[in-house]
Amino acid sequence: MSKRKNNVKEERASQTDDPQPPAKSAIIFISLALLIILTLITFLPIFSCDFTNFDDNRMVTQNSLITSLSWRNLGVMFTRYFEALYHPLVLLSYAIEYHFFGLNPVVYHVTNLALHIISCALVFWLIFLIGGKVGAALITAVLFGIHPLHVESVAWITERKDMLYSPFYLGSLISYELYMMRGTRRYYILALFLFIFSLLSKPMAVTLPVILVLLDYIWGRKVQKEGFIKKLPFFALAFVFVIIAIRGHYQPVQEKAIQEYRFTLFQRVFVVSYNILFYLWKMFLPVRLSCYYPYPANVGNSLAPVLYVSAFVLVALVYPFFLSRRRMRAITFGGLFYLTTLLPVAQVLPVGAYGIPADRYSYVPLIGIFYIIGELFHRTCHHRNLRRSVTQVLLVLIMGLLIVILSYLAQKRCRVWKDSLSLWNNVLEQYPNAAISFYGRGSYYAEKGETERAILDYSKFLELKPDYPPVLNARGMCYVKRGEWARALADFNEAVRVRPLYAVGYYNRGGLYMNLGETEKAIKDFLRVIEIQPDSYDAYNNLGVAYQQKKEWEKSITCFTRSLEINPGYANAYANRGISRRQKGELDGALDDLKKAIGMKPSVAEFYNNLGNVYFKKGDYDNTLKYYSTAIELNPHYSDALYNRATVFVNMGENRKALLDLNGAILAKPGDAAYYSARAEVYFRLGEYEKAWEDVRRLQKSEYPVDPVLLEKLRKASGRLHDK
Secondary structure (H helix, E strand, C coil), X not given: CHHHHHHHHHHHXXXXXXXXXXXXXXXXXXXXXXXXXXXXXXXXXXXXXXXXXXXXXXXXXXXXXXXCCCHHHHHHHHHCCECCECCHHHHHHHHHHHHHHCCCHHHHHHHHHHHHHHHHHHHHHHHHHHHCCHHHHHHHHXXXXXXXXXXXXXXXXXXXXXXHHHHHHHHHHHHHHHHXXXXXXXXXXHHHHHHHHHHCCCHHHHXXXXXXXXXXXXXXXXXXXXXXXXXXXXXHHHHHHHHHHHHHHCCCCCCCCCCCCCCCHHHHHHHHHHHHHHHHHHHHCCCCCXXXXXXXXXXXXXXXXXXXXXXXXXXXXXXXXXXXXXXXXXXXXXXXXHHHHHHHHCCCCCCCCCCCCCHHHHCCCHHHHHHHHHHHHHHHHXXXXXXXXXXXXXXXXXHHHHHHHHHHHHHHHXXXXXXXXXXXXXXXXXXXXXXXXXXXXXXXXXXXXXXXXXXXXXXXXXHHCXXXXXXXXXXXXXXXXXXXXXXXXXXXXXXXXXXXXXXXHHHHHHHHHHHCCCHHXXXXXXXXXXXXXXXXXXXXXXXXXXXXXXXXXXHHHHHHHHHHHHCCCCHHHHHHHHHHHHHHCCHHHHHHHHHHHHHHCCCCHHHHHHHHHHHHHHCCHHHHHHHHHHHHHHCCCCHHHHHHHHHHHHHCCCHHHHHHHHHHHHHHCCCCHHHHHHHHHHXXXXXXXXXXXXXXXXXXXXXXXXXXXXXXXXXXXXXXXXXX
């Protein structure tokens, strides 16, 4: 036993008593300033990046849950899964940004970068606490801050999960270590709370209790009952959140993975080995980075040879560390830190959407490898035979050159995340047959209105991965925009045939049926969506619109009310319920609903037009004109609002103003016969009978019924008694 104690004491001394310059406050301050400046310069390009359609749409730009900081929404964030994950603090951070800044992508990128810089500083602090070496701490933190593998976590707004869980995770480790060093209980309590916050940001935080054990190992602390009891609350919390994460894995999501890899237990050993080595390889050679990496193709029913080889390579790398674990505590700690924190995403269990490697999974794990590099660099530079030598200077220059190269590669990688087009084109450069890229790029084209290009990309995807419902649905929506109803219907039908529980397919097919006037079929599809997803407020809203088409106002109001119970911040449901209430004569209720809709979305012209309709029915022409005019200001080519305002002017006897509005409505929508009918009436009132007859003839050619009273008055006034 005495021999073992002496070994521990000597090993710990080797970590703290190496010859080194004094770690004065000024040196630490300068080191931190250098770290922050390097990281900031490296990531400057992200400030010109936009949102991408690589989940930013579902997490932020189309996520109604973040549009209101209501108590109800907060309750949903903290009590339900979102996209099969439980990360309420991430959603809360988006909601705060949306509340103050809307959908300004710069703000979201600034937040990500600020959190990344905080994590860099905490990495520095943690490594300095472990070894007391400023040099090792600085190298570790700088590599963490600027490595190209970390660009995905910082530049991708959806990966706020990494940005939030990491500072809490590192802060918890630091607080626990301060507690162990100083014995102050408040540090222990702080460590627990920070751990909880980390768990509420990303499930990968469950590894923290094991890292606490590794901290005991590197400090040479004995395994004692008291130490285990101190860690017990951390292990208990980790266990609870492991269960939460596993349950979330089986929750329904909007889109299932494009490629789901399934492996036997035997094959999984090699897959895990491949994943562990993959990040090491990309760390040392950060080229051909991508937001998507397919596994090497199988050979028949067997895995690719590289996966089998990886297991033996991993053993060859780990074995020397195992043998030297007593003499090289720092290296062993770094290696075990890497393996432990990577374990949740190494596919030991089939967790994750695609079951494949991703740059973001290396964000925290690589701290362990960077620590090894920093420790070895520090020891080498401060070796007694190299102090103040040319070799020492050369090592510093090499490290400096390496940092410059990594910073340049990271900046270049940031520009790939500029928008969806550059992101998916980059994937196609690396992997020309990556189906997901055609889906992503097609969605970009569809959003920009380039439906022909979108259809080409979607079709290319379906050649590679036939019968994938989300892409069938996306292509169907492009056909809808092009007015190719039959092709759209064929794609929606195929989507729900392939996946009978594909709610989005039924939802969009229902919308198509409404455009085609097949209201009963639309109602059937929306009810099917609600059966599959009982909390689909969109489906309830559209079901209400379908009942409006049938003039079943009470049923429509019930549907809109249910939609609002699910999502109180859904402006469209308020606006639509206001329309139904107006039709029922519930004018005060209609006013209240439409004003709420406008309060939530003050730039939607249709809401003001519908509010004007309510005031028109109340006979309040001043407010009617006010809201019609606002609608026209928001959309000068809004033909319905122009027509409606013209109607008010006619009632007020201001026929010239009415004529101007009707001319504008016809210019915006020349195919609407009702506008010509109204203009014929105005021309008659102004005594411009020939122009009135011109509009009547247009109506007669289009077989639009002409008001017989107007026709009779026009005959008498113009002296053309025999005209029909």
